[in-house]
Amino acid sequence: MIYLLNILKGMVMGLAMLIPGVSGGTMAVIMGIFDPLINAVGSFFKEPKKSLKILIPIAIGGGLGILVFSMPIEWLLENLYAPTVFLFIGAVLGGIPPIYKETGITTKNVNIKKILLFAVGVFVVFALDNLPAGTFSISTDNVVMNWIVLAIAGAISSIALVLPGISGSYMLLLLGLYKTVLTTINNRDFIQLIPFALGACVGVILIAKLLQFFLKKYRQSTFTVILGFVVASIFQLNPGLPANFKEVILSIILFFAGFIAILYMSRLEEKIEK
Numbered sequence: 001m002i003y004l005l006n007i008l009k010g011m012v013m014g015l016a017m018l019i020p021g022v023s024g025g026t027m028a029v030i031m032g033i034f035d036p037l038i039n040a041v042g043s044f045f046k047e048p049k050k051s052l053k054i055l056i057p058i059a060i061g062g063g064l065g066i067l068v069f070s071m072p073i074e075w076l077l078e079n080l081y082a083p084t085v086f087l088f089i090g091a092v093l094g095g096i097p098p099i100y101k102e103t104g105i106t107t108k109n110v111n112i113k114k115i116l117l118f119a120v121g122v123f124v125v126f127a128l129d130n131l132p133a134g135t136f137s138i139s140t141d142n143v144v145m146n147w148i149v150l151a152i153a154g155a156i157s158s159i160a161l162v163l164p165g166i167s168g169s170y171m172l173l174l175l176g177l178y179k180t181v182l183t184t185i186n187n188r189d190f191i192q193l194i195p196f197a198l199g200a201c202v203g204v205i206l207i208a209k210l211l212q213f214f215l216k217k218y219r220q221s222t223f224t225v226i227l228g229f230v231v232a233s234i235f236q237l238n239p240g241l242p243a244n245f246k247e248v249i250l251s252i253i254l255f256f257a258g259f260i261a262i263l264y265m266s267r268l269e270e271k272i273e274k
Helices: 002-016 024-030 034-042 048-079 081-094 096-103 112-129 143-162 168-174 178-186 190-217 219-237 245-273
Strands: none
Touching: 002 024, 002 048, 002 245, 024 034, 024 081, 024 096, 024 143, 024 219, 034 048, 034 190, 048 081, 081 096, 081 219, 081 245, 096 219, 112 219, 143 168, 143 190, 190 219
C-alpha cells in the first residue's frame, strides 16, 4: 500500500512540475515525502537498496504524472489558468499544518531567531522571483563550452527539484536556458540534454546531502526556513481572481478540492503508518 501511495505522490509531484511557478519540492513537503526523499538521495551510495525502495515508486509516479498530465495541463493553463493554479494553492495550504508542526513553533516559544529563519525562506523565494529572466545566461558557439554551461545549468536548476517554493521552470528562465531546454525536449534531441541531466543529478545529490545534514542537526530550524519557502510560494502563485464569474466559482471549488485532497492524503498515510 505504501508503494502505491508513493507512486500516487510521485504523480502529484510530476503534475506540479508542469505548472509554472509550482515547485515539486513543495509538493514533496506537503505530502510528507520530503524527509524520506532527501534521506534516500543523500544515503543512496551507503544504502542503495533501502534508497531505491523509496526512489523507484516516486520516480515511476513522477514520470507517469508528466506523461499523463502534460497535455491536459497545457489545455487547462491556456483555457482555465486561474482555476488550475487555485487547485495547487489549495493543495499547498492543505499541506502547511504538518510543516508547521515540524517547526516546533508555539505561542510560548516563538522568538526572534524563529521569525528571522522564516523570513529568510520568504526572502529567498521573493528574491528569485524578482530577478529578470536571463540574469545568469551564458551563450557561446563553442560546443564543449555549451556542454559545460548546460551541466552547470543542470546543477543550479536542481535546486528547484529539491528546495520547496522554487520553480524549476523559473530557474531555467533565470539561466536563459528555458527555451533551449524546451526546444531540445520537443525536438527529442536528448543527446544535448545529457550534460544538463548529469549536472542536475550531481546537484540533487549534493543539495540532498546538505539538507540531510541540516535536518539531522537543526531539524526545527530547517523546517522553519522551509515553511517560509512554502508560504512565499503561495503569494508567488496567486493569479488573482478571474473576471469570468463561472471561473471564479470553479476557482473556489478547485481551491477546496486541492486543500481537502492533500489533507485526506496526509491522514491516509497516518492510518497506514499506524
